[in-house]
Amino acid sequence: MSATATRSAGPVSLPSHETYLKGLTPVLTATDVSIDYLVDPPVHAVKNVSLTLHRGEILGLAGESGCGKSTLAYGLNRLLKPPADLASGAVTFHDESGTDIDVLGLSGESLRVFRWDKISMVFQGAMNSLNPVISVKRQLLDVFTTHRPGMPRKQMLAEARELLRMVGVDPNRLDSFAHELSGGMRQRVMIAMALALRPQVMIMDEPTTALDVVVQRGILREIMRLREQFGFAVVFITHDLPLLLEISDRIAVMLQGEIVELNTAADLYERPQHEYTRRLLASFPSLTGDRGAFIRTGETEGVA
Numbered sequence: 001m002s003a004t005a006t007r008s009a010g011p012v013s014l015p016s017h018e019t020y021l022k023g024l025t026p027v028l029t030a031t032d033v034s035i036d037y038l039v040d041p042p043v044h045a046v047k048n049v050s051l052t053l054h055r056g057e058i059l060g061l062a063g064e065s066g067c068g069k070s071t072l073a074y075g076l077n078r079l080l081k082p083p084a085d086l087a088s089g090a091v092t093f094h095d096e097s098g099t100d101i102d103v104l105g106l107s108g109e110s111l112r113v114f115r116w117d118k119i120s121m122v123f124q125g126a127m128n129s130l131n132p133v134i135s136v137k138r139q140l141l142d143v144f145t146t147h148r149p150g151m152p153r154k155q156m157l158a159e160a161r162e163l164l165r166m167v168g169v170d171p172n173r174l175d176s177f178a179h180e181l182s183g184g185m186r187q188r189v190m191i192a193m194a195l196a197l198r199p200q201v202m203i204m205d206e207p208t209t210a211l212d213v214v215v216q217r218g219i220l221r222e223i224m225r226l227r228e229q230f231g232f233a234v235v236f237i238t239h240d241l242p243l244l245l246e247i248s249d250r251i252a253v254m255l256q257g258e259i260v261e262l263n264t265a266a267d268l269y270e271r272p273q274h275e276y277t278r279r280l281l282a283s284f285p286s287l288t289g290d291r292g293a294f295i296r297t298g299e300t301e302g303v304a
């Protein structure tokens, strides 16, 4: 444990945010989470953050580089490594079975099972974490042999093919090796792996940033479609605020480790409440153009 961060008033939200929340079911709740990097001097990267993600929603995390987005995301999925220290707070996963899981209390085997199965993560460099000397097939099947040891091999293979199809990669690519695939394809394979166990939550930290715009769009379209199909919730992190406005149901704006505004994407764009949100919006000239062009309509076709 280290020094606790100063408590703030919490994010500013409009009354319409309350209305939005009606009828939604929480899937992941963070309460008063503080995360420090125990370096000299210590960095208070996340300060008393409370946030609820609901079933099927896309929650965007916005904020400038270094504000703590990735640290929070890694904390939610217990992927922090020293010198990061989750100093205080609670993270609860509300499983579809009705059981609540104390995420911070998990360790060893239970933590291993929880990750990928309940929450999976796709990050910016994910495509580079494919093993270069093992075929795509082996890597996809490994997910099943590890987490679904009872599954017949024939079914594993069928699932692996289906997963590739879902993310827009020709299933004949199963026998390929990472170096034989383009960056976009590799990132799609990583998304397929993250989807393999049908998690209830996916955390996506700049999942397409390294890719060119056309490939990015294609992948995002797939993610939106799959979300409609499987109903998983997404925490989506990107520097690309116009994109975030387009795909998110709600957006949390982070500033220096705190969430300063939490509103629906439409409200955030139309009626930004916090001075920092206004500055952030103003820093994207494209957003000052035809208003409304970036707002989700509730239709997946919104992602052009």
Ligand SMILES: Nc1ncnc2c1ncn2[C@@H]1O[C@H](COP(=O)(O)OP(=O)(O)OP(=O)(O)O)[C@@H](O)[C@H]1O
Pocket: 037, 039, 043, 045, 063, 064, 065, 066, 067, 068, 069, 070, 071, 072, 082, 083, 084
């Ligand atoms: N390993 C580390 N050791 C010390 N400080 C760190 C470490 N990793 C991150 N930090 C600090 O923690 C703070 C939050 O960083 P974090 O990477 O979470 O921000 P971010 O909003 O995700 O930024 P980016 O958008 O650039 O990824 C920053 O001040 C950063 O310098």
